[in-house]
Amino acid sequence: MLRLMGLAAFASMASMRVTDPMLVALSREFKVTTGDASAVIAAFAVAYGVLQIVYGPLGDRLGKARVVAFATAGCAVFSLATALAPSLALLVAARALMGAAGAGIIPLCMAWIGDRVPYDQRQVTLARLMGATVTGMMAGQWFGGFATEALGWRAAFVVLALLFGTAAALLWRHARADAARQPATAFSLPAYLAALRGLLGMPRVRWVLAMVGIEGVLGFGTLAFVPARMVEGFGMSAAAAGGVMVFYGVGGLLYSLLARRWLAWLGEQGLVLVGAALVATGLLLLAWAWAAVAAVLGCLLAGLGFYMLHNTLQVQATQMAPQARGMAVTLFACVLFLGQSTGVTAVGFGVDRGWLQGAFSAAALGVLVLGAAVSRQVRPRSARAQ
Template sequence: MKTNTNHSQTATHALSPTTRRAIFLLSLATFCSMAVQRICDPMLPELSRIFGTPISEASRAISFFAIAYGLMQLFYGPVGDRFGKYRVVMLATIGCSVGSLLSALSADLTFLIAARIGTALAAAAIIPLSLAWVGDAVHYEQRQETLARVGLGTMLGITAGQLFGGLLTDTLGWRWAFVLMSAAFATVSFLLWQQLKHLKQATPHAHAPIGFFQQLKEVAHNPWARTFLSLALIEGATVFGVLAVTAAHLHQVHHISLTLAGGTTALFGLGGMAYMATAKITIRRFGEVGLARNGGISFGAAFVVIAFSPWWQLALPSCFVAGFGFAMFHNTMQAKATQLLPKARGTGVTLFAGFMFLGQSLGVLVLAELFNHYNSQSILGADAMVVCALGLFLSRAIAKRNATQADQA
């Protein structure tokens, strides 16, 4: 078939320079998107002090961002399938630039939360539609490795958001972190706009999109899709939820500065980068089942150390290991998400992202509230155990699904 021919020509070694540059620019966009999500994490104690509110209220700058981000997935999936995923990503970066600037100009917590929600409304398009675009352009056999390259921007974004969020808050002030993000988004939007005209002939044709409600019906009647989206919800609540409060845990328990706490949690992103750099070898060594299992266990074990170690220095290698484990697990989830609805890939991936970030919003709200009633060690430790179980469950689910598909072949 023609579609199969197009896909086979997009293996990693055969990607054209235009497509490679497009993937690089999408990595920059995902970098900015993740950085703006995580940039408030180390700010929470300072925002709480500046605006005179408890951390649970200041955390709404994170949790409300995630809620808006998740809800918008149902909008951007069909829009990306209809009007072009790359074009929508470019427009979204412009919106994020404006939203970040408004965040920097916030006079009170309410305005900051509103500006963050506005930023999220635009940012919601960037990562899922970037992944969906890769799904259209690259054959599945090479897709996980290519997604890892795009994911490098995501991991760098986690690192930059955590690091510069704490550094600028401690030095120039928290507003300058948002000024930096506004400038970064503006630059990336210009580069994406320049590249867009070259992709009209370079991007392979995806499947003709099916109706949106038909897509949802397919998902609702598919046991694997229901299971997968449930796992995405739990992943968002446990992994991203605990990441949002890790800097606050280190700051409060070990009495280190926000810069040091943010820099320590930034090693999570560096661990993810290490996975991306070795993805080709790691994917071939472990396969999807091994990546899911070992990734969940590595993340959980690392956060047990972060939670209960009396020495904050052990959080340095632990955050790195947690990031590596998360990237193993999440990269596998991303690859599976691109096959959730092959005939409407944008919607399939954005459904995955929507459930994941809905879970994140719930996780941040719940964990921040638990901080007011329980010690952070117990909270992080319990969360770590859940992630271990999640990795084991996903690995078994993938193995069972692969065996079923092999029997049907």
């Protein structure tokens, strides 16, 4: 089941990042600025974030695997709608629907792991799932650029629809058996609102949500404009810019493969501090790179550092409210992607005014402050070993 969830998560992350290298081409086709074209990213992120408050209780009541299967099927349908969009407005709307469907995949996969894996093994297991999501991100960013140059950007969404459809069919066969362990229960709006108030009333929950919201603004908000930096700063094609973004994913994949070893060496606090330092270094290289090779190194370092930081926050999310883990983890994802949409909008405003370097530099400083704040609250290595 974990492998099938990994396949769905791969497709979900590929769909999330596939438009990053398309922004310049979309701005030309629809005759808008790059910042305006970034609405296709922001719309996906907003819908992805807001719908988490729906998928959390659905997963807790209907079975997380069953909801993941339905959400994956929805992504197949809306990916086709995206491929057929005749205008930027309809493209943005289709991407929003795609984000709304995709919201039910990765966070509920995380919650499913949280239900079945002990805390001491959870970071490593989540890192395996992260390996699928990072690979999906790499594939999406590369294929988005390749399709834009060689096939037309619409072809990328046709391929994604086929991938989602295959994953949904395989998941559904196994989800029925998994759901037998968690029979469906009736939904009650008053009970849901009471549970939500209870979660938000917990100081630990509020702290984790605040940290991940800031991470979304600083990390994902800047990530969306790295391909535009490659195209406009170094004269790369969309395909080449998407290829450079693969190195961000390589950094994340490197972390997922070595997560157990690095966790033993550094502990959670060390992962956070080293990760924040690497992200800041990568962003500064991307902002002020004098040559494309320095920007490629910046992508690699930023990806490695981001997943060190983010995986630690994911673990905190799975443990912040075990009695309502589905709702808690999807609320975590909601805030993360609302932060992303805020960051994309803010950085897009700066990009249109020639402030990209300043925006990336400010984000680098912010990530260092974030890392220091998170490191104070996670368990030290000695406590984790007990």
